[in-house]
Amino acid sequence: MARRPTLEFWYEFASTYSYLAVMRIEAQAEAAGVSLRWRPFLLGPIFAAQGWNNSPFNIYPAKGRNMWRDLDREAARLSLPPITRPNPFPQNSLSATRVAIYATDQDWLVPFTKAVFETAFANGGSIAEPQAVAAILDRLGLDGGAILKAAASEANKGRLKLAGEEARSRGIYGAPSFLTEDGELFWGNDRLEQALDWAQGNRPGRML
Amino acid sequence: MARRPTLEFWYEFASTYSYLAVMRIEAQAEAAGVSLRWRPFLLGPIFAAQGWNNSPFNIYPAKGRNMWRDLDREAARLSLPPITRPNPFPQNSLSATRVAIYATDQDWLVPFTKAVFETAFANGGSIAEPQAVAAILDRLGLDGGAILKAAASEANKGRLKLAGEEARSRGIYGAPSFLTEDGELFWGNDRLEQALDWAQGNRPGRML
Numbered sequence: 026m027a028r029r030p031t032l033e034f035w036y037e038f039a040s041t042y043s044y045l046a047v048m049r050i051e052a053q054a055e056a057a058g059v060s061l062r063w064r065p066f067l068l069g070p071i072f073a074a075q076g077w078n079n080s081p082f083n084i085y086p087a088k089g090r091n092m093w094r095d096l097d098r099e100a101a102r103l104s105l106p107p108i109t110r111p112n113p114f115p116q117n118s119l120s121a122t123r124v125a126i127y128a129t130d131q132d133w134l135v136p137f138t139k140a141v142f143e144t145a146f147a148n149g150g151s152i153a154e155p156q157a158v159a160a161i162l163d164r165l166g167l168d169g170g171a172i173l174k175a176a177a178s179e180a181n182k183g184r185l186k187l188a189g190e191e192a193r194s195r196g197i198y199g200a201p202s203f204l205t206e207d208g209e210l211f212w213g214n215d216r217l218e219q220a221l222d223w224a225q226g227n228r229p230g231r232m233l
Numbered sequence: 234m235a236r237r238p239t240l241e242f243w244y245e246f247a248s249t250y251s252y253l254a255v256m257r258i259e260a261q262a263e264a265a266g267v268s269l270r271w272r273p274f275l276l277g278p279i280f281a282a283q284g285w286n287n288s289p290f291n292i293y294p295a296k297g298r299n300m301w302r303d304l305d306r307e308a309a310r311l312s313l314p315p316i317t318r319p320n321p322f323p324q325n326s327l328s329a330t331r332v333a334i335y336a337t338d339q340d341w342l343v344p345f346t347k348a349v350f351e352t353a354f355a356n357g358g359s360i361a362e363p364q365a366v367a368a369i370l371d372r373l374g375l376d377g378g379a380i381l382k383a384a385a386s387e388a389n390k391g392r393l394k395l396a397g398e399e400a401r402s403r404g405i406y407g408a409p410s411f412l413t414e415d416g417e418l419f420w421g422n423d424r425l426e427q428a429l430d431w432a433q434g435n436r437p438g439r440m441l
Binding site: 075085087088090091094095098101102193196197198199209210211212215216219228 | 283293295296298299302303306309310401404405406407417418419420423424427436
């Protein structure tokens with residue numbers, strides 16, 4: 026059998042455009058014949074390193090207003106439910122991200138990821154408190170309490186930190202981001218198609 | 234005859250993604266049956282008001298590195314010539330913008346605009362000095378010296394300032410931006426298609 030190319034999908038649970046990407050990437054990747062590697066990470070430390078202690082959508086109000094409007098429009102265009110705006114925004118994503126890192130290579134990573142994003146951006150729920158994350162796990166038929174506890178281990182916290190350092194060292198500065206096997210970085214939900222094209226070996230019209 | 238909808242196209246001569254939009258907007262608008270109103274403006278004062286005294290692509294190096302790479306890829310995808318990176322970046326766009334404001338409703342606004350962007354991003358030329366702008370005008374068969382002088386009048390400087398204030402009051406925070414007749418704001422070259430759809434009356438799947 027031919028080897029399918031792989032695309033790494035880096036996402037942050039508090040990120041609005043990560044939500045749009047999460048809801049459409051599986052169908053797009055399947056159609057392109059590309060395998061996905063789901064890479065949860067925390068954007069907070071990367072933002073902090075460049076001097077932001079908040080979302081740029083809060084720091085720059087005009088940008089934030091248009092982002093929410095754009096998110097409404099894009100969700101409608103993608104036939105997603107109306108957007109619910111997390112309150113507060115951004116949500117603290119530490120507990121959910123610890124769990125997602127703990128779920129690396131587990132078959133429940135993708136259903137868990139989608140459930141967290143849907144809770145935050147379609148169902149108007151909180152994802153910030155550990156109990157909220159445990160409840161999402163319980164609804165998936167998993168043992169939320171036990172998983173939360175395991176995800177808070179020092180070993181798992183170390184893996185989370187390592188993922189953040191890897192993101193930064195590979196040039197990631199926002200979410201969602203897509204990384205091909207040859208290290209090409211694409212930033213933003215709007216670049217999903219281009220990233221899949223690149224992963225398939227379809228480079229733009231001339232050698233870059 | 235049916236009335237064609239109009240889309241306002243706000244652009245900044247120093248802006249990389251304004252270049253991509255400039256090079257493709259005419260064909261896209263024609264295909265959509267939408268008239269364009271070309272609105273040059275200076276982004277500098279808007280950036281300064283939010284605390285930036287430089288391009289965010291310079292302030293945040295990881296973002297800047299990926300922007301240049303993305304610009305290379307997108308230019309290739311759009312079959313544009315290889316990108317030449319203005320040095321320094323961003324170019325001082327004051328003289329060119331004064332001339333473009335002076336050219337409002339003149340039939341040479343669009344050819345002048347395209348020539349400035351091509352000089353900066355395809356031909357590796359400077360657009361910063363008044364003489365460089367005059368030379369571009371001369372090459373279009375216009376009287377560069379006389380136009381530069383008229384564009385530096387107090388009346389024209391007032392119009393330029395007014396355009397910037399209008400941009401900010403209508404929610405613009407970056408370039409390119411697109412504004413529909415009913416005030417819907419779309420930011421970025423990636424939103425040209427959505428803006429033209431909206432201008433045509435095609436709203437996303439449900440009432441927003």
